[in-house]
Amino acid sequence: MFRFKLFAVAAALLFAIGGSRANASTYDVHFVGSFFDVFVELQVDNLNNVTGISGAVSGAFAGSPAAVTGLVPLNSNANWIYDNQFFASAPYVSNAGILFDTGSFAYNLYSVGSSYYLSTFNPDNSLFNPGDLGTLQVTAVPEPATWAMMILGFAGIGYLAYRRRQGAALAA
Numbered sequence: 001m002f003r004f005k006l007f008a009v010a011a012a013l014l015f016a017i018g019g020s021r022a023n024a025s026t027y028d029v030h031f032v033g034s035f036f037d038v039f040v041e042l043q044v045d046n047l048n049n050v051t052g053i054s055g056a057v058s059g060a061f062a063g064s065p066a067a068v069t070g071l072v073p074l075n076s077n078a079n080w081i082y083d084n085q086f087f088a089s090a091p092y093v094s095n096a097g098i099l100f101d102t103g104s105f106a107y108n109l110y111s112v113g114s115s116y117y118l119s120t121f122n123p124d125n126s127l128f129n130p131g132d133l134g135t136l137q138v139t140a141v142p143e144p145a146t147w148a149m150m151i152l153g154f155a156g157i158g159y160l161a162y163r164r165r166q167g168a169a170l171a172a
Contacts, residue, residue, distance in 0.1 A: 025143075026041060026043055026143075027140055027141060032134050035059050036057060036058070036118050036134070039055050040068055041053070041054050042098075049084060057102055069102055080106070082099040086098065091113070091114060093111050096110060097111070109136075
């Protein structure tokens with residue numbers, strides 16, 4: 001009877017952790033161009049809208065890594081056309097792209113077909129780079145529920161191995 005209750009509690013816990021649909025996803029995004037190198041972490045909601053960004057930009061014009069200070073809110077910058085959307089499969093960004101800021105420069109990561117570009121703009125108009133062609137690497141970051149299910153699975157396998165060894169020792 002104890003084993004059945006233990007199994008029922010474990011099944012209910014796994015269902016509670018893994019049964020709910022996630023409302024957001026996190027992605028590590030790395031852009032490598034001839035002038036700039038960008039490594040950011042994006043938080044994306046279930047409608048593909050980027051809700052958060054953190055990371056750094058480095059390269060010839062960015063200076064030593066400049067910390068990303070945040071997204072530029074939609075319709076707040078007349079110099080750019082952007083939609084701040086990110087997709088789970090290629091092309092990851094649209095032709096309008098994602099606009100983010102480092103305090104002194106604004107950066108727009110966008111795509112044209114299967115090619116990715118990073119544009120830069122200094123608010124005092126001293127530097128404008130219309131598009132640094134580069135490569136984009138995207139990695140999905142596992143959600144906490146995924147980690148919890150994996151840890152519970154490993155614990156279950158370890159428990160089964162322990163019980164099997166204990167049963168073999170008693171039989172001998």
